[in-house]
Structure formats: C-alpha cells, structure tokens
Amino acid sequence: MIRRAVFAARRLTPAVAGLLCAALPSVVASQGVNLPPGARQLAERATALGSYAVPLGPASDDGVPERQVEGQILRRSWRVSGDATVLQVLAPLRAQLVEAGYELLYQCPARSCGGFDFRFDIEVIPAPDMTVDVSNYSFLSAEHPDGRIVTLLVSRSGNATFVQVIEVTPEGVSTPVIAEGTTSASGGTDEAPTVALPLIGAAELITGLRRNGRAVLADLEFETGAVTLGAKPYDSLAALAEFLIQNPDFDVLLVGHTDTVGSLEQNIAISERRADAVRRRLLADSAVDRARVAVAGAGFMAPLTTNLTPEGREANRRVEVVLIRR
Numbered sequence: 001m002i003r004r005a006v007f008a009a010r011r012l013t014p015a016v017a018g019l020l021c022a023a024l025p026s027v028v029a030s031q032g033v034n035l036p037p038g039a040r041q042l043a044e045r046a047t048a049l050g051s052y053a054v055p056l057g058p059a060s061d062d063g064v065p066e067r068q069v070e071g072q073i074l075r076r077s078w079r080v081s082g083d084a085t086v087l088q089v090l091a092p093l094r095a096q097l098v099e100a101g102y103e104l105l106y107q108c109p110a111r112s113c114g115g116f117d118f119r120f121d122i123e124v125i126p127a128p129d130m131t132v133d134v135s136n137y138s139f140l141s142a143e144h145p146d147g148r149i150v151t152l153l154v155s156r157s158g159n160a161t162f163v164q165v166i167e168v169t170p171e172g173v174s175t176p177v178i179a180e181g182t183t184s185a186s187g188g189t190d191e192a193p194t195v196a197l198p199l200i201g202a203a204e205l206i207t208g209l210r211r212n213g214r215a216v217l218a219d220l221e222f223e224t225g226a227v228t229l230g231a232k233p234y235d236s237l238a239a240l241a242e243f244l245i246q247n248p249d250f251d252v253l254l255v256g257h258t259d260t261v262g263s264l265e266q267n268i269a270i271s272e273r274r275a276d277a278v279r280r281r282l283l284a285d286s287a288v289d290r291a292r293v294a295v296a297g298a299g300f301m302a303p304l305t306t307n308l309t310p311e312g313r314e315a316n317r318r319v320e321v322v323l324i325r326r
Contacts, residue, residue, distance in 0.1 A: 034096070035163060036089060039078040040311070043129035047073040052168050054141050054149055055122050056106050059114025064121040069149050071170045075123075077130040079311065080161040089161050090138050090154045097150060102142040110137045116235060123166065124153065127218030128304060128315045130164045131157040134235050146170070158221055158314075209243070214255075214322040216304075220278060227273040229281055237278070240321060241286035244293075251292040253322040254278050259313035260300045272297025278319045294324075 050073045057065040080089060086109075098104070113119075116134045124130055130153070137155035144150075153164040209215050217236040220229060244252065256271030256278075275295035283290050306312040 035078055035093070036080050036084065038082070039080045039163065041076060041078050043075070043077045043125050045075045045125070047075075049171070052149070052166065053123065054105065054151065054168075055118075055139065056141065058108060058112060059117035059121055064114070064118055069168050071147075071149075071168045074165075074167045074169075075125055076165050077125045078163045078165075080163060081159070082161075084161050086136060086138050086154050086156050086161065089163060090140065090152065093152055093154075093163075094140055097140075097142050100144075102144050102148075102150065105141040105143055107140040108138065110135055113137075113139055120239075122153075125164055127216050128318075131155065131162050131218055133157045133219065157219070209321070209323050214320050217278065217319050217321060220319055227270055227277055229277050233285070234281070237282050237285065241282060241288050244288045245286070249326050251294070251324045251326055253294045253296060253324055254282075255320045255322060256295070256297045257302060257304075257316060257318050257320065258300050259316045260303075260307040261313070264299050264301070267299035268297045270297070271299050275319050292326075 049071070051068050051070045052073055053066040053068055055064050055066050094104070094107070108118075110118075110133075114121075118139070119132050119134050119137065122139070124132060132153065132155040136157075137153060139154075140152040142150050142152075147170040149166075149168040151164075151166045155162050217234070217240070219234050219236050240252070244250065254275040256273070256275035258267040258271045258274075260267075262270075272295060275297060279290075279293050279295050282288060282293060300307065300316065303312075303316045304318070305315050307316060
C-alpha cells in the first residue's frame with residue numbers, strides 16, 4: 001500500500017533575471033567562442049565580485065585540487081537538442097578557447113575526473129538548468145594571459161546535451177556581453193524561465209536540502225503518461241539514501257509532478273504513482289527504513305516552468321524530495 005501524506009500545492013513564481021548581467025564580461029562571446037547552432041540558454045547568473053574554486057585535477061580522498069580566484073563571475077548553462085555526443089560539443093569549444101589565447105589548466109572525461117566524486121565536489125548550476133550524468137560528462141578549465149578563467153562542463157543526459165560555462169574576469173578587464181548563435185530562456189522567446197531547485201547530490205544534500213527544504217531528483221526521467229523508471233542506477237537516489245542513513249532525525253516526502261497533458265485527476269494519480277515508483281526503487285537499492293519515506297502526487301499544480309513547450313513539459317515531469325524533521 002502506498003504510504004500517503006497530505007500535500008498542499010504551492011504556486012511557484014518564475015525566476016527573475018539578474019540586473020547585473022548586462023555589466024559583466026563574457027569571454028565566450030567576446031572571443032567569438034560560440035556554442036552549437038540551436039543551443040538554448042537555460043540560466044544566466046551574475047556576481048559582481050566573488051570567489052570561485054577552479055578545479056585543477058581529479059577527485060581523490062582529499063577532494064578536488066583547486067585554486068581560488070576572485071573577480072566578476074558569470075555562470076551560464078545551455079541545452080543542446082539533438083544527437084551530439086559530449087566530445088562533439090566540447091571539442092569545438094576547446095579549440096576556440098585555445099585559438100583565443102587560453103591555456104588549458106585541466107581537462108578530463110568523467111572516469112578520469114573521478115565520476116560521482118568530482119561532479120559533486122565542483123560547482124554546478126542547480127537542476128533543472130544544468131543536468132549532469134556522472135558517467136557521461138567532460139570538464140575543462142582554462143586561463144587567459146590577462147587573468148580570465150573559463151571552465152566548461154558538458155554532459156549528455158536524456159535526449160539532449162547540457163553545457164555549463166563559468167567565467168571569472170578580474171577587475172579592470174572588460175569585454176562585451178552577448179553569446180552569439182544561442183537562444184536565451186529569458187529573452188527573445190515566449191518561454192518562461194525555469195525555477196531552479198537544487199539537485200540532490202552528495203556534496204549538496206546537507207547545505208542545499210536543509211536550506212531549501214526540498215529538491216528535484218533531476219536525473220529521473222518520465223515520459224508523458226509513464227509511471228515507471230528505467231533500469232539504470234540513479235545517482236540522486238544513491239545520494240538520498242546516503243543522506244537518510246547518515247541523518248536519522250529526518251524523514252522525506254517524495255512528491256510527483258506532471259505536465260498538463262490530461263485531466264488534473266488523471267495527473268494527480270500519475271504523479272503519485274511516479275513518486276511511489278521512486279520510493280520503491282530507493283528502498284530496493286538501500287537499507288533505508290520504508291517508514292521514513294512517504295509519497296504524494298501534485299499533478300500539474302506546481303510547474304517549474306511553462307507547459308507550452310516540449311522542453312518545459314519535460315522539466316515539469318519530475319519527482320521532488322521534501323525534508324521532514326522527525
């Protein structure tokens with residue numbers, strides 16, 4: 001029997017674009033380093049002055065070796081539809097950076113980087129604006145003689161390739177902002193920007209989940225009307241199980257969400273069955289006590305983004321985890 005919990009749907013407001021973006025430099029644009037045609041921008045987050053840990057080597061027992069740099073920070077992500085592999089997207093970007101005068105500091109595919117440990121030790125834009133398959137990604141960090149830093153993270157997930165670019169520009173270095181050949185999620189289209197909830201991962205669980213009270217299990221995939229998960233292992237569920245085992249004072253509520261295809265009644269039922277499918281997989285693959293995991297279905301009452309596009313509907317078909325203190 002499905003363990004049920006009362007769920008009160010809450011309206012989620014769209015993310016508001018940062019006003020500082022127009023004042024920050026963009027290495028990718030200024031040096032003619034362009035993403036593949038059709039790349040759709042998902043996120044753009046600017047920090048006027050901050051610090052960033054540049055990864056310089058693979059993950060180990062001591063973590064990922066890094067160097068702290070300061071300056072203006074611009075974090076952006078894109079979704080590239082189509083069949084392009086990680087290397088097919090990364091290689092042209094790498095070549096353009098080298099041609100623009102950048103020296104490569106470190107580069108690695110998933111296995112050489114350290115897989116799960118590396119991904120959850122480095123800074124990644126929260127899902128759904130950036131999705132990383134821990135077995136299928138590549139990373140690159142580079143530095144320009146004038147002190148600018150660029151890191152690229154490219155991953156294949158589902159039917160798309162996701163690209164994250166983080167740029168750090170020292171004070172006094174200025175270049176124009178605008179990424180050519182891309183479509184922004186916050187301008188030029190009628191699509192609403194997504195509301196980013198944190199992806200559950202080993203490094204973000206305590207800080208992210210406790211701070212926000214909930215998170216998207218972003219690597220789970222559901223087609224319209226489907227209620228079953230694929231056979232592959234899901235890193236978010238492994239991380240959630242680890243969190244629950246290490247934090248016995250907390251229970252969780254898994255809440256299923258859908259797109260708007262079908263009636264509300266049908267979608268509430270589908271979303272609850274999806275949440276229960278996630279619960280059953282979590283319990284089957286871990287030693288978590290089943291009494292600590294409840295499920296609920298919200299249907300399409302709490303979308304992350306628009307349901308008017310295929311990409312929006314895909315993002316809205318999800319399961320979130322809500323933290324409950326015992």
